[in-house]
Amino acid sequence: MLNEVRFVPDELVIEWADGEQSGFYALWLRDHCQMSASRHSANGQRLINVSDFPESLSIGQVNRLSEDRLEVVFEPDGHRSIFEAQWLRRHCYTLNEPWDDRSxxxxxxxxxxxxxxxxxxxxxxxxxxxxxxxxxxxxxxxxxxxxxxxxxxxxxxxxxxxxxxxxxxxxxxxxxxxxxxxxxxxxxxxxxxxxxxxxxxxxxxxxxxxxxxxxxxxxxxxxxxxxxxxxxxxxxxxxxxxxxxxxxxxxxxxxxxxxxxxxxxxxxxxxxxxxxxxxxxxxxxxxxxxxxxxxxxxxxxxxxxxxxxxxxxxxxxxxxxxxxxxxxxxxxxxxxxxxxxxxxxxxxxxxxxxxxxxxxxxxxxxxxxxxxxxxxxxxxxxx
Ligand SMILES: [Fe+2]
CATH class of the missing domain: 3.60.130.10 (Clavaminate synthase-like)
Structure with a gap:
């Protein structure tokens, strides 16, 4: 599913196996962290607030844990977020339309x-x-x-x-x-x-x-x-x-x-x-x-x-x-x-x-x- 993964301090870029590409702004990634420190384990609601993050938040390191999993290490606090590739593809703002059942x-x-x-x-x-x-x-x-x-x-x-x-x-x-x-x-x-x-x-x-x-x-x-x-x-x-x-x-x-x-x-x-x-x-x-x-x-x-x-x-x-x-x-x-x-x-x-x-x-x-x-x-x- 993942082809190429690269990053600059404020953006993660994924080239998918089917040729599509997604970009993830660092602050967006941190705000969408799925780890138990960031989301309530029972209801999935955020435990974090966007105003909690430092102004200088950036991506320090990206590790490919497996074919379909990535670990992103944020700077300056060293927070680690693990993302499933399938989740990233399904939720990226580059390829997905906002939910809409009214218009x-x-x-x-x-x-x-x-x-x-x-x-x-x-x-x-x-x-x-x-x-x-x-x-x-x-x-x-x-x-x-x-x-x-x-x-x-x-x-x-x-x-x-x-x-x-x-x-x-x-x-x-x-x-x-x-x-x-x-x-x-x-x-x-x-x-x-x-x-x-x-x-x-x-x-x-x-x-x-x-x-x-x-x-x-x-x-x-x-x-x-x-x-x-x-x-x-x-x-x-x-x-x-x-x-x-x-x-x-x-x-x-x-x-x-x-x-x-x-x-x-x-x-x-x-x-x-x-x-x-x-x-x-x-x-x-x-x-x-x-x-x-x-x-x-x-x-x-x-x-x-x-x-x-x-x-x-x-x-x-x-x-x-x-x-x-x-x-x-x-x-x-x-x-x-x-x-x-x-x-x-x-x-x-x-x-x-x-x-x-x-x-x-x-x-x-x-x-x-x-x-x-x-x-x-x-x-x-x-x-
Ligand atoms: Fe009426």
């Missing part, structure tokens, strides 16, 4: 015709009994941004049991769960029978709930169909059609706000959020919840052009995945990516959904453990 790079962006073969509803009983089924369902939330469960018992509160199967309930001023059906004088349009345009929930919260679930308990109305739109896909289209509009929505922060008699929630965030590599990580589109738009005078006009452009992309029929939630159906979706909407419905008949919020960190953690547990034995970790 557009980790997702499969979609539009409606990607599901022309029909939507898969995972049977809730199978979900409860099979780790593989659970894994695939949660994996779908990670890559597509949503998953559908079928045959979830039509009982009040069942949505909370679904959340507890992968994470933790995020309680809000709406309670642990909220009922979506027509009420007189609703404090939120969601609780009326009006159609709702594409939106993400609760952009006025900081942090925003990153997972939403909607469980259908009754559905006998005319209309009231559900619509999902991939907000990342819509943002990617915006970037393609008008990079300057994309820049306006990523570069300017807005206030979002919700208030009623007992609540006043506010946030200040961009409509489209990017990570440090310029990749889309979150979208927040909710025309009902944007507070007064206060931007520099010179930006107002172009901002409205960009805002309308994005709004119109979100309304394009080819992006809208429309389907009916039947009693027992439950959709779980990434509220930082997937916009949801519904068509209006008549007052006759009954439409009753129960919704609740959770977070992606719990869901992704459960998914990662399920992937670890269900990984076929023959497939090892990439070196």
């Amino acid at each position: 557009e790079s980790a997702k499969t962006l979609w539009q409606a015709d990607c599901f022309s073969g029909g939507l898969v509803r995972t049977d809730y009983d199978e979900y409860g009994h099979s780790r593989e089924v659970r894994r695939d369902c949660l994996q779908s939330v990670q890559t597509l941004g949503f998953a559908l469960l079928g045959n979830v018992p039509c009982e009040s509160g069942a949505v909370l049991d679904v959340i507890r199967s992968f994470g933790f309930v995020r309680e809000t001023n709406y309670g642990e769960l909220f009922d979506v059906r027509s009420v007189v004088d609703p404090n939120n349009l969601a609780f009326s029978n009006l159609g709702l345009g594409c939106h993400a929930d609760n952009p006025y919260r900081d942090p925003v709930p990153t997972v939403q679930l909607l469980h259908c308990l009754a559905s006998s109305t005319e209309g009231g169909d559900s619509i999902l739109v991939d907000g990342f896909r819509a943002a990617a289209i915006l970037r393609e059609e008008a990079p300057e509009d994309f820049e306006l929505l990523t570069g300017h922060y807005l206030n979002y706000r919700f208030q009623d008699a007992s609540t006043d929630l506010r946030s200040r965030v961009p409509m489209i959020e990017l990570d440090d590599r310029g990749r889309i990580t979150k979208v927040r589109y909710n025309n009902r919840s944007i507070d007064t738009i206060l931007l520099p005078p010179a930006v107002i006009k172009p901002f409205y052009r960009a805002y309308r452009h994005y709004a119109r992309i979100l309304e394009r029929p080819e992006l809208k995945l429309t389907f009916r939630l039947n009693p027992g159906d439950l959709m779980v979706f990434d509220n930082t990516r997937i916009m949801h909407a519904r068509t209006g419905y008549q007052a006759g008949g009954e439409r009753h959904l129960q919704g609740a919020y959770a977070d992606l960190d719990g869901l992704y953690s459960t998914l990662a453990v399920l992937q670890r547990e269900t990984r076929p034995a023959a497939i090892g970790r990439a070196s």
Whole structure:
């Protein structure tokens, strides 16, 4: 695996047998020391702090202990670190990308015709009994941004049991769960029978709930169909059609706000959020919840052009995945990516959904453990 190993005082350089090359800055190596003096033996967490190292830290000596092991001796303190070659290859910053499960790079962006073969509803009983089924369902939330469960018992509160199967309930001023059906004088349009345009929930919260679930308990109305739109896909289209509009929505922060008699929630965030590599990580589109738009005078006009452009992309029929939630159906979706909407419905008949919020960190953690547990034995970790 190791071909040639050389060092200068502040860098170790490895030429690998396959022709690749990795560089390791001395301070990085010391900070990533895997020895028991540097890492807790039970949990692997660092026992050292970067500020503990001397300013003059350097590599004094490198010894090849075997084909696949290196000992690095640091100066001036003489600390010895042994590194496995495989570990160095798997973790070097020259050849490995940072871990990322949130940005557009980790997702499969979609539009409606990607599901022309029909939507898969995972049977809730199978979900409860099979780790593989659970894994695939949660994996779908990670890559597509949503998953559908079928045959979830039509009982009040069942949505909370679904959340507890992968994470933790995020309680809000709406309670642990909220009922979506027509009420007189609703404090939120969601609780009326009006159609709702594409939106993400609760952009006025900081942090925003990153997972939403909607469980259908009754559905006998005319209309009231559900619509999902991939907000990342819509943002990617915006970037393609008008990079300057994309820049306006990523570069300017807005206030979002919700208030009623007992609540006043506010946030200040961009409509489209990017990570440090310029990749889309979150979208927040909710025309009902944007507070007064206060931007520099010179930006107002172009901002409205960009805002309308994005709004119109979100309304394009080819992006809208429309389907009916039947009693027992439950959709779980990434509220930082997937916009949801519904068509209006008549007052006759009954439409009753129960919704609740959770977070992606719990869901992704459960998914990662399920992937670890269900990984076929023959497939090892990439070196
Ligand atoms: Fe909503």
